[in-house]
Amino acid sequence: MKLDHISASSIALVETCPAAWKACYVDKRKRPSSPMAEVGTAVHELAAAYLSRCSWDIVERMPEWGKIPMSEHDSVKDYLHSLEPAHGRVLGVEYKFHLSLAPDAPPVLGYIDCLSVTEDGSLLITDHKTNRTYDNIDTWRDKVQTQVYALAAYHIDDLKVYPRVRVRVGYVNLGKVVEWEHDPAHNDAIIERIQRAWEMMSSTKHRMVLNDDCRWCVIKDECSIYKDNIVNFSESLVKFFPGDIVERWNHLKTVSKLVSSLLDEVEAQLVTRLGESDVTHQGTRYYLETGSRRSVEFRSLWEALCKAHDELDPTLLPRVLDVAEDLFTVKVGGIDKLLKADPGLDALIKPLVASRPNDKPSIKVKKT
Numbered sequence: 001m002k003l004d005h006i007s008a009s010s011i012a013l014v015e016t017c018p019a020a021w022k023a024c025y026v027d028k029r030k031r032p033s034s035p036m037a038e039v040g041t042a043v044h045e046l047a048a049a050y051l052s053r054c055s056w057d058i059v060e061r062m063p064e065w066g067k068i069p070m071s072e073h074d075s076v077k078d079y080l081h082s083l084e085p086a087h088g089r090v091l092g093v094e095y096k097f098h099l100s101l102a103p104d105a106p107p108v109l110g111y112i113d114c115l116s117v118t119e120d121g122s123l124l125i126t127d128h129k130t131n132r133t134y135d136n137i138d139t140w141r142d143k144v145q146t147q148v149y150a151l152a153a154y155h156i157d158d159l160k161v162y163p164r165v166r167v168r169v170g171y172v173n174l175g176k177v178v179e180w181e182h183d184p185a186h187n188d189a190i191i192e193r194i195q196r197a198w199e200m201m202s203s204t205k206h207r208m209v210l211n212d213d214c215r216w217c218v219i220k221d222e223c224s225i226y227k228d229n230i231v232n233f234s235e236s237l238v239k240f241f242p243g244d245i246v247e248r249w250n251h252l253k254t255v256s257k258l259v260s261s262l263l264d265e266v267e268a269q270l271v272t273r274l275g276e277s278d279v280t281h282q283g284t285r286y287y288l289e290t291g292s293r294r295s296v297e298f299r300s301l302w303e304a305l306c307k308a309h310d311e312l313d314p315t316l317l318p319r320v321l322d323v324a325e326d327l328f329t330v331k332v333g334g335i336d337k338l339l340k341a342d343p344g345l346d347a348l349i350k351p352l353v354a355s356r357p358n359d360k361p362s363i364k365v366k367k368t
Contacts, residue, residue: 003201005098005109008145011197015144015283018206020217025201029218040130042067043076043172044113047128048093050080051114072173079128079172083114091115091123097152101191105198112149115159122181123162125149130172137178140169142366144197147190150182196283270363289364 003025014021023029042064050059059065059080068076092115099108114126127146140146146167153159165182200206208225220226238248271288273279278287 003106005106006194006198006201007109008148010201011108011144011148011194014197014200016211016213017209017217018200018203019208019223020213020219021201022206023217023219031216031218036130038067039069039072043130044094044128046076047080047083047113051083051090051093056081075173075175078175079170083126083170089117091117097156099148099152099155101155101194102198105195108148108152108194110148110152112152117162118166120164121162122164122166123153123159124166124168125153126168126170128170128172132173134171134174134176135178137180138364140167140178141180144193147186148194151187151190153182154184154187267363274363285366287364287366289362 010021010025013024024031045064046059046062046068049062050056092112095112095115097110097112099110101108112125113128114124116124116126118124125146127149135143146169150165150167153162153165165184166179167182168177168179170177208219208223210225210229214220214223214226214230217223217226270286274286274288278285280286
């Protein structure tokens with residue numbers, strides 16, 4: 001098998017389902033497009049134009065602007081206007097790179113939405129996302145796309161001169177940003193991950209794996225795993241209740257509740273198992289997250305802080321909540337911006353958090 005290059009998206013797909021990867025990248029079966037994908041492409045074109053110093057009047061007259069739903073015009077406009085002050089000196093838009101990591105493997109090809117230098121001299125890698133769902137910083141750090149982009153900064157001569165590398169994921173429609181500093185100590189593990197993916201691609205066997213994206217897959221109609229787990233189950237429901245749609249709906253709700261209850265039981269068993277030791281399964285590590293990452297209700301925590309320390313500025317609360325993951329919950333360790341702006345708060349928050357009971361441990365999944 002000969003490939004000119006591999007990409008972050010192809011690596012992610014082969015990790016998820018090798019059979020789906022083969023269908024898309026070897027057999028060249030095209031995945032169906034969707035209106036959401038077309039909007040995402042349009043947003044990237046608009047952002048590229050705006051970051052290339054096109055005036056807003058020109059951007060608004062581009063054909064791509066007409067592909068943005070009217071209901072999202074304001075959010076897209078606000079996001080594009082937020083790019084300029086955030087990025088400082090722009091080095092490249094749709095920055096193309098090649099990474100040659102092994103003599104027997106094709107290079108990794110990628111396009112970074114925006115590459116810039118911030119005021120403190122850091123290299124900033126920005127990726128625009130039109131997703132409607134939010135992933136936190138821990139999830140993004142583990143995604144192969146952001147890992148490959150950060151790795152490129154340490155292998156490209158023009159980019160090695162920058163002392164720090166930051167990665168920024170901007171949610172166009174949600175008005176949120178996830179940003180972190182990349183730790184170069186992880187680079188060797190990222191290279192190993194790419195090499196393992198290439199070994200999976202080079203294999204003569206590409207197994208089918210049930211996953212969250214099966215419903216969009218090009219091979220789902222001939223996939224035995226999908227048929228056994230989804231199609232046959234769905235058909236059995238239709239055959240069992242062939243007539244009344246109301247009765248079928250009520251039955252499906254009941255089945256859903258029972259499956260949810262079963263999932264809770266299995267999850268409790270897995271938590272017990274992970275309490276003894278981590279588990280590695282098919283290249284993925286499963287472990288529990290507790291301690292400094294415990295969730296706390298921030299409003300009640302803030303009220304306790306204000307009672308204990310009269311000097312705290314009550315107007316700070318909106319800024320606290322803006323940094324938080326949502327209006328009511330924040331993860332300790334995920335409020336770096338707040339603590340950097342107000343270092344005194346660190347000493348106030350930590351004792352209160354430590355005195356609170358442990359939250360239910362959460363199961364975390366990470367590619368190894």
